[in-house]
Every structure is written in C-alpha cells, then in structure tokens.
Amino acid sequence: MIISVVSLKGGTGKSTISQNLAVCYAHSGYKVTLVDTDVNGSSLRWSGLRSDDLPRITTLALNDGNALRKNAKLLHADCDIMIIDGTPALSELASTTLLLADIALIPIKPGPLDIWATEKFLEKYENVRTLNDGLSANFVLNQFIYRSNLGQEVVDVLNDMPIPLLKSILHTRVAFSECISGGLGAFEYKDPKAAAESVSLANEVIEILENKLQKK
Numbered sequence: 267m268i269i270s271v272v273s274l275k276g277g278t279g280k281s282t283i284s285q286n287l288a289v290c291y292a293h294s295g296y297k298v299t300l301v302d303t304d305v306n307g308s309s310l311r312w313s314g315l316r317s318d319d320l321p322r323i324t325t326l327a328l329n330d331g332n333a334l335r336k337n338a339k340l341l342h343a344d345c346d347i348m349i350i351d352g353t354p355a356l357s358e359l360a361s362t363t364l365l366l367a368d369i370a371l372i373p374i375k376p377g378p379l380d381i382w383a384t385e386k387f388l389e390k391y392e393n394v395r396t397l398n399d400g401l402s403a404n405f406v407l408n409q410f411i412y413r414s415n416l417g418q419e420v421v422d423v424l425n426d427m428p429i430p431l432l433k434s435i436l437h438t439r440v441a442f443s444e445c446i447s448g449g450l451g452a453f454e455y456k457d458p459k460a461a462a463e464s465v466s467l468a469n470e471v472i473e474i475l476e477n478k479l480q481k482k
Contacts, residue, residue: 267475268342270367272352272360274387278373279408281308282442283467284351289451290468291347292321299345300325303334303359309351315449331358338366364394368475370403372429376410376420384427391429402478405431406467409438434467436460 271284281304288300300323302309313325324345328334334350342348352363364370372387384405395401405424424431436442441457452460 267346268338268348268350268366268368269471269475270350270352270363270370271373272350272363272370272387273354273373274360274390276354278354278375279436279442280304280354280373281312281351282446283371283373283406283408283436284309284349285312285446286442286451286453286464287468287471288323288325288349289321289453290465291349291472292323293453294468296346297344298323299341299348301334301338301341301348301350302327303329303350303363304353305329312446312449315447317449320450320454329353329359331362334359334362334366361390361394364391364401365398367398367401368478369471370401371406371432371471372403373406373408374420374424375408381420381423388428400478402474403429404471404474405429407431407435410435411438432467432470434463434470436463436467439463 269287271280273280284300288298292298300309300313302325307327310325310327313323316323328337350363350366353359370391372384374384391403407421421431439457439460441452441455441460445452445455452464455461
C-alpha cells in the first residue's frame, strides 16, 4: 500500500502527517518505509533523531521524479506500507508522487490560501487519474481550531468538493510540533489527545485502503 501525502502549498503539515502515520503503522506491526521527496528533508532529518529503541521506520530521500519512479517498486516490495512525504510544487515530482499512490492525502489548514491552492491541485489530480485509475484522494483537516467560524467555513467548502474529507481531524496542539525534535510521533509523546487523533487518522486511512483491496 502506498500513501502519498501531497499539497501544492507549503506549510500544510505534510511531513507531520507523514511522520505520524509512519509511527502509528510501525507500532501496529507494519513494516514501514517513509520516502521524503522535499528538498528540505524534514522527514529524513526527523528519522535521524529517532531512538533505536523505537519501532523501525526505514526513511530515505528521493527528490527526483525519475529516481522516485524507478525505485518505488523495489522499496514497496520490501515493506507493507510506503508513505511518500510530498513536495509543494507543480512539478514532475508531484505528478510522480500521485501516480505511484493508492491513496493521496491532502492536508488543509483552515484558511483561504489553502482552499485556493486546492483548485490547482484538483486539476493535477484529475489529470493523473487518467493514468492511475486506482488512485483515490481525501482531504485531511490539520491545525484545526475547534468551534472557530473560519474552521466551519472551510469544512463547508471542502464538503462541496469532489474529493471527500476524512472524519479524522488533527487539531492545533503543541505536541505535534514538540515531538518532532525527538524523532517521535504523537503516539509516542505525552499528549493523549494528540496521540488519539493520529491513531484515528491512521486507522481511517487503513480502513479506506482495505476496502479498496476488497473491491478489486
């Protein structure tokens, strides 16, 4: 199973979501490979901070479209779940990230800039689907502020779009930032609410993927 976490806008939380999914799946007994495609290498650096006592997450950087395409099958054959931490760009690499995926997760922060960025993403997504008809996608609300008017407006807009919104939500919590410096995921940190949110997201994504496999 290949999960691509993608957005055409920076700062939406792609790396945070990728890392937390990887941690949850590793603790569930899956063999996980995390591929960092961003030139900033946030997930790669995060992986270097992880303790050897924690579940292993194989992490590597591939920020070239051709290299990603050629190595993806080999990497996927050696793991149960491959998570691709996408790059924020309208590029060949972004298209390749979608072409390889079974499911694409699109993080959205409450705000007009993220909503506007989805318009360009939807165009790219539809183009890629003509080549990868098995691809599905879901929006993920990230850094959500409970009971805010802006948050509700964003939810209403997303519910009118052709890509469904996941039920699981990641709220604005300091823990999601603090755990990064220790190479941890929220599941391994000290905030039970952040841990529960990351587990909920991981479980919902797995359920979608398993339903897809059953329909094949």
